[in-house]
Amino acid sequence: MRWNAERILGVAIFILVIVYLYIHVGSGQMFSSYDVMSRPEFWPRVMLLGLLVTGLLKILAATPHSPTRPEKTNWRQHLLVPRALIGIFIVAAYCYITQYAGFAFATLIFIPIFMWYLGARSPKILIFTPVISLIAVLLLFWRFLYVAVPKGYGIFLSFSNMLLSLVRIGAS
Amino acid sequence: MEIIVNSILMVVQPENMLWLFIGTFIGVVFGAIPGINGVMAAVLFVPFTYHLGPIPSILVLIGIYQGSNFGGCITAVLFNIPGDPAAICTTFDGHPMAKRGEAGKAIGSGLFASSIGGLLGTIVLVTVGPVIARFALHLGAVEVFTFIFLGLTTVSSIAGSSTLNGFISLFFGLLIASIGLSPMTGFPRFIFGSNYLLGGMDFIVALMGLFALTEVFDRLTTKGISYSVKGLEKTRTELPRWSELKRYLISTIPRSAVIGTIIGAIPGAGATLGAILSYGVTKQFSKEPHKFGTGMPEGVVAPECANNACAAGAVMTMLTLGIPGSATTAIILGAFFIAGLNPGPTIFTTNPEIVHACFGGMLIVNFMVLFFGFLLTRIYVKAMGLPVYILDPLIIVLSYLGVFSIRNSFADVMIMTVFGIIGYVMRRMDISVGPLVLALVLGPIAEKNFVISMRISSNGLLIFFTHPVSLIMLILSALSLAIPLMRELYNKKRERRTEAA
Numbered sequence: 001m002r003w004n005a006e007r008i009l010g011v012a013i014f015i016l017v018i019v020y021l022y023i024h025v026g027s028g029q030m031f032s033s034y035d036v037m038s039r040p041e042f043w044p045r046v047m048l049l050g051l052l053v054t055g056l057l058k059i060l061a062a063t064p065h066s067p068t069r070p071e072k073t074n075w076r077q078h079l080l081v082p083r084a085l086i087g088i089f090i091v092a093a094y095c096y097i098t099q100y101a102g103f104a105f106a107t108l109i110f111i112p113i114f115m116w117y118l119g120a121r122s123p124k125i126l127i128f129t130p131v132i133s134l135i136a137v138l139l140l141f142w143r144f145l146y147v148a149v150p151k152g153y154g155i156f157l158s159f160s161n162m163l164l165s166l167v168r169i170g171a172s
Numbered sequence: 173m174e175i176i177v178n179s180i181l182m183v184v185q186p187e188n189m190l191w192l193f194i195g196t197f198i199g200v201v202f203g204a205i206p207g208i209n210g211v212m213a214a215v216l217f218v219p220f221t222y223h224l225g226p227i228p229s230i231l232v233l234i235g236i237y238q239g240s241n242f243g244g245c246i247t248a249v250l251f252n253i254p255g256d257p258a259a260i261c262t263t264f265d266g267h268p269m270a271k272r273g274e275a276g277k278a279i280g281s282g283l284f285a286s287s288i289g290g291l292l293g294t295i296v297l298v299t300v301g302p303v304i305a306r307f308a309l310h311l312g313a314v315e316v317f318t319f320i321f322l323g324l325t326t327v328s329s330i331a332g333s334s335t336l337n338g339f340i341s342l343f344f345g346l347l348i349a350s351i352g353l354s355p356m357t358g359f360p361r362f363i364f365g366s367n368y369l370l371g372g373m374d375f376i377v378a379l380m381g382l383f384a385l386t387e388v389f390d391r392l393t394t395k396g397i398s399y400s401v402k403g404l405e406k407t408r409t410e411l412p413r414w415s416e417l418k419r420y421l422i423s424t425i426p427r428s429a430v431i432g433t434i435i436g437a438i439p440g441a442g443a444t445l446g447a448i449l450s451y452g453v454t455k456q457f458s459k460e461p462h463k464f465g466t467g468m469p470e471g472v473v474a475p476e477c478a479n480n481a482c483a484a485g486a487v488m489t490m491l492t493l494g495i496p497g498s499a500t501t502a503i504i505l506g507a508f509f510i511a512g513l514n515p516g517p518t519i520f521t522t523n524p525e526i527v528h529a530c531f532g533g534m535l536i537v538n539f540m541v542l543f544f545g546f547l548l549t550r551i552y553v554k555a556m557g558l559p560v561y562i563l564d565p566l567i568i569v570l571s572y573l574g575v576f577s578i579r580n581s582f583a584d585v586m587i588m589t590v591f592g593i594i595g596y597v598m599r600r601m602d603i604s605v606g607p608l609v610l611a612l613v614l615g616p617i618a619e620k621n622f623v624i625s626m627r628i629s630s631n632g633l634l635i636f637f638t639h640p641v642s643l644i645m646l647i648l649s650a651l652s653l654a655i656p657l658m659r660e661l662y663n664k665k666r667e668r669r670t671e672a673a
Contacts, residue, residue, distance in 0.1 A: 021347075025361050037626045037633075040354035043619045044361055047350060050343035057336055087392040088593060091385065091568055095589045098572070099582045111565045118392075118561035129562055137569055145216055147577040 011059060018052045090114055102152025102160040107134050138167045175298055175531065182525060183231065183532035191228040192533055195235020196540040200548055202236070203243020203255045205570065210240030210256065212577075214503040226511035227529045233507055234487075234533040235540065237500045238290055241443065241480050242541045245282040246552050249472070250275055253383045253567070257375060257613045258443040258479045260606050261327070261451040263383070265464060265471025272467050275553065280410040281469045282476040283545035284417075285425060289477030290538040292429035293436070293484025298531050308437035308489060313624035314635055316438060318645035320618040323445045325649045326452030328607045329656040337603040345611025346618075348373055355620040368583045375612045377575050377584050381591025382605040384571040388564045389596040409549045416469065424454055424473050432478030436485020443482035444613050450478030452652055462659070480541075484534055491515050491530060 025041045025048075036042060094110040101109075111130035120126055141147040142164065151160035183192065195217075202213035214236050221229030244255025249266035262282060269278035311319075324346075328338035351362045352372025363369040412420060428450040435446035454474035455464045464471050486501040494505070494516035508515050513523055520527055555563070575588045595605050629635035636642045 021362065027357075027359050030359065031357060034357075035626060035632075038356070038623050040357045040359035040361060043354075043622065044347060044350040047343050047347040051340065051347060054336060054340045054343055058340055061336065081393045084389055084392040084596065088389055088596070091388070091592070092586075092589045094568070095572060095585045098585070103573075107569055111569070114565045114568070115561045118564060120559070120561040125562070129565075133566055133569065137573060141573045141577065145577070147573060148580050149573070150576070150582070 007059075011056070014055055014059075015052070018048050018055075022048050087114075087117065090117060098150050098152075100152055100156070102156040103149040104134060104138070104160045104163045105152060105156050107137075134163075135167060138164065143167055175528070176295075176535070179298070179528040179530075179532035180535060181532075182227070182528040183536050188227060188231055188529070188533075189536075191224065192231040192235045192537060193540060195232035196239040196537055196544055197235075198232075199236040199239020199241075200243040200246075200541065200544040201239075203240030204246045204548070204552060205243075205255070205574070210237055210243075211499040211503065213240055214500050218503060218507060221507055221510075226508075226513060226526060229507050229511065230504065230526065230529060231533045233500075233504045234530065235537055237504065238480060238483055238534070238537045238541055239544065240500075241290075241483055242283065242286040242476070242545060244479075245286065245472075245476055246279060246545075246549060249278045249282065250552055251384075251567070252387050254379065257379060257609060258447045258482075259475070260444070260609055261447045261475035262472055264451070264606065265466070265468050268465070268467035269469070269472065274467065276410040276549075277412075277469065278467075278472050279545070279549050281412050281416075281420075282472045283409060283542060283549075284411050285420070285428070285473040285477035286480045286545075287538040287542045288421075288425050289429050289432060290480035290484060290541070291535065292426070292477075293433045293481030294531065294534040294538070296429075296433045296481075297484045297488045297534065306492075308434070308485075311438055311641060313621040313628070314639045315641045315645070317618055317621035317625055318636055318642035318649070319435070319438070319449075320445060320614050320621070322645045322649045322652065323448040323452070324607070324611060324614060324618070326652040327448045327610055329452075329653050335653075335657050335660055337601075338607050341598065341603050341605060341607040342611050345608035346615045348378070348608070349612045349615025350619065355616050356623040368581070372616070373587070373612060374578055374584065375609065376578055377588050378591050378612050379609055380571045380575050381588040382595040382609055384567050385588065385592025386595030386599055386605065388567055389592055390599050391560060391564065393600075409546050412469065412473075420470070420473050423457065424470050425477050427453060427457070428474045428477035429481040432481025433485040433488075435478070436482030437489045438485075443479045443486075444610060446478040446482040446485075447475035448610060450474045456652065456655060461656075480538075487530060487534060491519065491527060 022045055025044050027039060027041050031039045090110070090113060094106055094114075098106040108130050111133060112126045115126055115129060120129075138149065142149050149160075149164075151157050151164075183189065198213055198217060199210060203210055214233055217232065217236060221232055224232070240255070241258065244259030245262050245266070246255070248254040248259040248262040249270050252263050252267040254260045254263055266278045266282065269275065324342055328342040329335045349372070351369055353360055353370060360370060411417075431450045431453065432443070432446040435449060436443065451471065451474050454470050455461050458464065458468070458470060460468070483500075487504070490501045490505055494514065505515060508526075513519065513526055571588065572585055575584050576582075578584060598605050598608070625635055626632065631638075636646060
């Protein structure tokens with residue numbers, strides 16, 4: 001990628017975001033009596049300018065000066081690794097779903113799916129690892145450290161309560 | 173000498189030793205669990221100390237404090253996941269060493285440095301503690317800001333592949349740190365109408381996302397069934413060899429212990445800053461600075477030594493002035509109040525036995541850290557030998573609960589995932605996430621002290637040049653920035669010449 005439309009668009013979006021944030025952080029007349037450097041917007045604005053300058057320098061440094069010189073890295077190919085993207089999606093979905101399905105249920109589903117995705121194929125491992133891990137984690141965090149684990153709603157709430165009561169019996 | 177003997181005698185009673193032992197065990201174990209740091213462990217165990225006497229309760233907390241300081245080193249080396257922000261610098265060289273098959277040596281060096289750093293810091297605490305504490309109290313907002321400025325410029329110029337990348341990470345971190353209420357005026361910034369963002373970003377959330385999740389996401393790009401660590405089955409905690417020991421004891425350890433103790437004594441500065449400064453200074457003084465970041469044992473020794481010496485500095489300020497030097501000492505201070513004790517200059521005369529117990533505890537705990545370090549490292553190394561398909565889901569689940577336990581917030585968990593993605597992108601772009609996390613920890617403190625300095629200054633920024641300590645810090649900052657930059661430019665020039673040839 002050289003100084004083509006795609007790169008120019010990328011730089012334009014980067015600058016626009018910085019400008020938007022620069023304007024958005026302003027406190028208006030509220031602290032106008034304060035010295036410029038004591039105002040609440042001064043610090044983030046300096047950081048925005050720092051980010052703008054260093055970001056542009058990075059883009060410039062990554063752009064080859066001569067058309068014959070090869071591109072150092074193909075960022076698009078480097079970042080968009082399908083295996084990683086699917087993995088990120090599974091983890092993000094687990095983190096999101098837990099609030100509705102409860103920690104216990106979501107974890108029991110997430111661990112085998114992620115393990116399978118990472119290459120585990122033995123049914124024994126896929127069944128026992130989630131169960132043992134969940135019990136160990138619940139004992140440590142919920143039973144021992146009193147961390148309130150998410151229980152979910154509806155049927156998931158009943159499932160979580162049932163499982164937590166089992167862990168409580170097991171621990172006492 | 174008499175104080176040291178009395179202090180040791182106070183602690184070597186069976187009951188006191190038992191509580192210190194338990195505290196150290198809890199500290200090392202919890203310090204090594206991603207998402208749970210020493211502060212959280214101390215908070216969780218404070219209620220258990222209510223029924224103990226004042227000396228056992230303080231010893232348990234001292235054990236947790238020092239134990240967790242080392243615990244963070246184990247996961248930083250083995251999994252590239254620092255247990256707390258103070259262990260971030262340990263990942264720079266510790267994990268590359270582990271990848272090279274030297275995990276035992278890295279942990280052994282960190283363990284040795286932690287123990288010696290803690291011991292030296294405590295000896296300073298016993299001998300010249302009150303003097304340093306009074307000196308530290310004279311350091312105001314101007315000096316604290318320049319200390320942090322030096323720490324941040326140092327870490328940005330040394331972390332990662334280039335200085336430019338380090339500064340991108342730093343500015344991004346400082347920008348994220350400014351989300352929420354401004355520290356001095358309470359003005360909301362970058363909240364976009366969200367009540368959640370009013371509270372700002374918790375650095376533990378960022379730490380878990382940027383290190384734990386990023387590690388998992390990045391590993392997804394390469395297929396494999398085990399952690400990429402050579403010779404794992406043979407890994408044992410290896411203490412440094414005599415030749416290395418001499419080198420560390422002559423230069424790295426005393427220097428890091430002094431830096432750590434002084435930084436620890438400054439209220440609010442904390443072990444993170446001590447570890448960064450110590451790492452940066454060690455790199456600048458090294459004969460092979462270019463090797464830092466690729467797995468230099470000194471890169472593990474320096475931050476670990478400073479980290480534990482900071483604890484002694486923080487306890488010193490708490491005992492002599494009644495001001496906690498760190499978050500964990502604030503909890504220990506709470507335990508003092510619960511026991512009806514008032515730390516400050518008078519405690520040396522009103523309750524000398526408590527002071528002796530503190531001194532003795534801080535001395536003996538270092539040997540216990542050494543013991544648990546040897547014992548528990550084996551277990552962690554075995555855990556590392558598990559296949560990735562078992563370890564990675566567990567890391568995700570532990571990170572989830574570690575983050576959720578901070579304030580029972582789902583938003584925190586989602587933010588952790590976002591930080592995981594940011595970390596993944598940054599790693600693929602060869603930008604180190606270390607400066608970003610450190611900026612998140614130190615950014616609000618830096619901004620607060622900057623604004624206070626501006627309020628008390630009649631000449632604007634000139635105030636930083638009129639105070640001797642801050643002037644020295646600024647000169648050191650300029651040097652820490654210029655030296656790596658010049659080295660980088662020189663290397664590039666040489667590269668171009670070779671290319672042209």
